[in-house]
Amino acid sequence: MNLPLQAAIGVVLMAAAAGQTNSVQSLSPLPGVHQSPRTAPDLPAGYVGDAVCQSCHQDKVETFHRTSHYLTSRLPEKDSILGKFTPDANVMKTSNPELFFRMEEKDNGFFQTAVEGAAPFLESRTERFAFVVGSGGKGQTYLFWKGDDLFQLPVSYWTELGWVNSPGYRDGQANFARPIIPRCLECHGTYFEQIPPPLNHYRKSGFIVGITCEKCHGPGRDHARQFSTKSAPSTNPSMLNPARFSRDRQMDLCAWCHAGHGFPLQPSFSYVPGEVLDKYLRIPQPDPAAPIDVHGSQVEMLQRSRCFQQSAMTCLTCHNVHTVQHDLSEFSQRCLACHKPGSAAFPKQGHEAASNCIECHMPLQETNLIVFDQNGKKARPKVRSHWIKVYSEIVSPPAVN
Ligand code: HEC
Ligand code: HEC
Ligand code: HEC
Ligand code: HEC
Ligand code: HEC
Ligand code: HEC
Ligand code: HEC
Numbered sequence: 001m002n003l004p005l006q007a008a009i010g011v012v013l014m015a016a017a018a019g020q021t022n023s024v025q026s027l028s029p030l031p032g033v034h035q036s037p038r039t040a041p042d043l044p045a046g047y048v049g050d051a052v053c054q055s056c057h058q059d060k061v062e063t064f065h066r067t068s069h070y071l072t073s074r075l076p077e078k079d080s081i082l083g084k085f086t087p088d089a090n091v092m093k094t095s096n097p098e099l100f101f102r103m104e105e106k107d108n109g110f111f112q113t114a115v116e117g118a119a120p121f122l123e124s125r126t127e128r129f130a131f132v133v134g135s136g137g138k139g140q141t142y143l144f145w146k147g148d149d150l151f152q153l154p155v156s157y158w159t160e161l162g163w164v165n166s167p168g169y170r171d172g173q174a175n176f177a178r179p180i181i182p183r184c185l186e187c188h189g190t191y192f193e194q195i196p197p198p199l200n201h202y203r204k205s206g207f208i209v210g211i212t213c214e215k216c217h218g219p220g221r222d223h224a225r226q227f228s229t230k231s232a233p234s235t236n237p238s239m240l241n242p243a244r245f246s247r248d249r250q251m252d253l254c255a256w257c258h259a260g261h262g263f264p265l266q267p268s269f270s271y272v273p274g275e276v277l278d279k280y281l282r283i284p285q286p287d288p289a290a291p292i293d294v295h296g297s298q299v300e301m302l303q304r305s306r307c308f309q310q311s312a313m314t315c316l317t318c319h320n321v322h323t324v325q326h327d328l329s330e331f332s333q334r335c336l337a338c339h340k341p342g343s344a345a346f347p348k349q350g351h352e353a354a355s356n357c358i359e360c361h362m363p364l365q366e367t368n369l370i371v372f373d374q375n376g377k378k379a380r381p382k383v384r385s386h387w388i389k390v391y392s393e394i395v396s397p398p399a400v401n
Pocket of ligand 3: 255
């Protein structure tokens with residue numbers, strides 16, 4: 001590492017220690033990488049933010065900042081809100097002729113307005129977008145502040161449909177009363193400082209949006225300091241590396257957010273990767289015979305699979321969370337690492353020729369947990385099933401000789 005950069009990191013770290021982390025942004029951004037502001041001034045103890053990691057782990061930061069983990073919550077901006085604000089596309093009608101919503105971009109922010117009644121007796125309520133939740137692969141919902149309390153805005157954006165009623169909202173009603181509980185932000189962000197009551201009360205100057213490096217690796221200040229200065233730190237500077245966790249703790253890391261809502265036993269944002277998740281969150285074991293919804297239940301689905309039960313498989317067998325992965329033929333290579341063609345684990349003729357094992361053995365299925373009620377129609381997004389098995393409705397590939 002060259003010296004000026006080293007000095008720059010030193011300055012950033014000293015600023016971080018003094019609580020002035022906004023100067024983290026003074027490190028030069030990478031071209032083409034999403035670099036909008038992510039944090040309020042007050043970070044939790046020991047956290048430095050991705051810009052500091054970037055100076056030494058540039059390749060990882062660059063690819064990670066394109067993933068849906070990183071993009072899963074953001075501040076409202078032109079490129080983070082996917083819904084359109086142009087005059088032809090900024091109105092959402094409802095099944096109620098006396099209610100429509102209007103989305104507007106102004107100098108001081110982005111706004112949603114519900115307009116109710118019939119002219120000339122129109123009443124309206126306007127709220128400003130405070131946070132964007134959802135990478136937008138499927139869709140996004142939006143939050144607003146009322147004082148120091150966070151609520152969900154009534155209009156969401158769904159990639160296939162445009163502006164829609166927020167999931168679970170009744171079409172034709174203007175509902176601004178849905179509080180945002182900490183567990184929601186724990187799964188969709190790195191950190192929010194909660195100051196209850198009420199449950200949706202947060203400190204406006206204490207958050208880190210998006211899932212960032214330190215969410216999975218723990219606070220990085222001492223680690224970054226050790227490698228940027230010659231003097232040895234007094235505390236253990238190594239980062240948590242999940243590759244060295246036991247299988248159960250690796251599963252716990254992903255189960256923190258991919259095993260359903262659960263019941264918090266400790267305050268949200270207190271779990272540290274590598275610890276036993278059971279002590280923080282009670283995740284009820286589903287009745288083995290009961291159906292599980294595909295949305296957000298990848299852990300339970302995978303645990304039902306014979307692949308998982310009869311091998312040492314974890315989520316990391318197929319996923320590298322530092323990079324965007326959507327190539328199904330590449331995923332199929334992971335299947336073939338265990339199901340070697342010609343071996344006993346691969347008894348079916350014809351399968352060797354299939355470049356895509358996924359569509360048949362991990363099909364997309366509709367979720368019943370995210371339902372949009374829109375103009376009398378109900379829309380249910382599709383999620384990849386993680387129960388790897390033979391689906392009776394799907395036929396085998398033809399044998400090739
Ligand atoms: C000044 C340079 C520098 C900065 C800043 C830095 N790292 Fe590192 N990091 C390193 C070096 C060098 C290694 C390899 C050390 C080793 O092999 O023991 C490393 C190793 C790691 C490891 C693997 C640790 C292990 O025990 O296997 C992780 C995870 C990691 N860094 C994450 C981060 C995160 C997250 C940040 C930002 C909070 C960060 N690093 C900031 C230089 C840095
Ligand atoms: C969603 C959780 C998660 C996030 C967020 C995350 N990592 Fe990791 N990281 C892992 C896991 C799991 C491993 C071990 C398996 C692997 O290497 O993929 C790992 C391993 C590493 C390693 C050591 C192995 C190697 O390839 O050198 C480094 C360094 C690292 N991560 C840096 C980062 C940096 C920098 C960021 C932010 C840009 C980041 N990670 C964000 C989960 C995460
Ligand atoms: C702090 C919560 C959290 C943790 C921990 C976490 N995830 Fe996620 N993950 C999410 C959320 C939220 C999304 C959906 C983001 C979106 O699209 O807005 C997601 C999305 C994903 C996706 C879809 C990526 C895409 O591009 O479609 C994969 C794959 C994934 N996670 C794997 C993992 C694995 C593997 C682990 C464990 C190493 C893990 N996650 C840990 C919250 C988490
Ligand atoms: C237990 C963790 C968890 C909680 C709590 C949670 N989510 Fe999610 N959410 C996820 C995961 C994981 C995904 C993506 C994977 C999937 O669909 O299985 C997701 C997907 C989404 C998406 C779609 C993102 C996209 O583009 O694909 C939105 C929007 C969303 N969640 C909003 C919310 C809101 C708003 C709340 C709280 C009111 C919430 N979620 C609560 C974990 C969670
Ligand atoms: C880590 C190794 C491993 C990986 C990776 C793996 N499997 Fe398996 N799989 C197994 C084992 C072990 C069994 C159980 C074999 C037995 O019972 O004879 C199995 C069983 C199966 C079965 C039969 C399931 C049933 O309920 O009858 C199917 C189908 C299958 N795997 C498909 C896949 C596909 C498709 C992939 C990739 C998406 C994959 N596997 C990845 C190890 C693996
Ligand atoms: C045998 C391989 C395999 C394993 C193991 C695996 N996944 Fe996946 N996962 C996939 C494939 C394939 C996709 C589909 C990718 C795509 O369509 O872009 C996927 C997609 C996802 C998605 C996006 C779902 C959606 O439809 O939006 C999430 C979230 C996810 N995985 C999380 C996990 C978690 C958490 C674990 C561990 C419990 C896990 N995965 C284990 C292969 C695997
Ligand atoms: C066109 C759909 C399709 C594709 C593609 C496909 N499979 Fe299958 N697979 C099936 C069906 C259906 C069965 C069970 C019926 C049969 O053939 O006896 C099966 C059976 C299996 C079994 C044996 C399960 C058992 O114990 O009976 C394994 C293992 C398996 N597939 C793995 C794979 C792998 C790995 C790939 C990718 C190289 C793949 N499959 C591609 C549909 C498919």
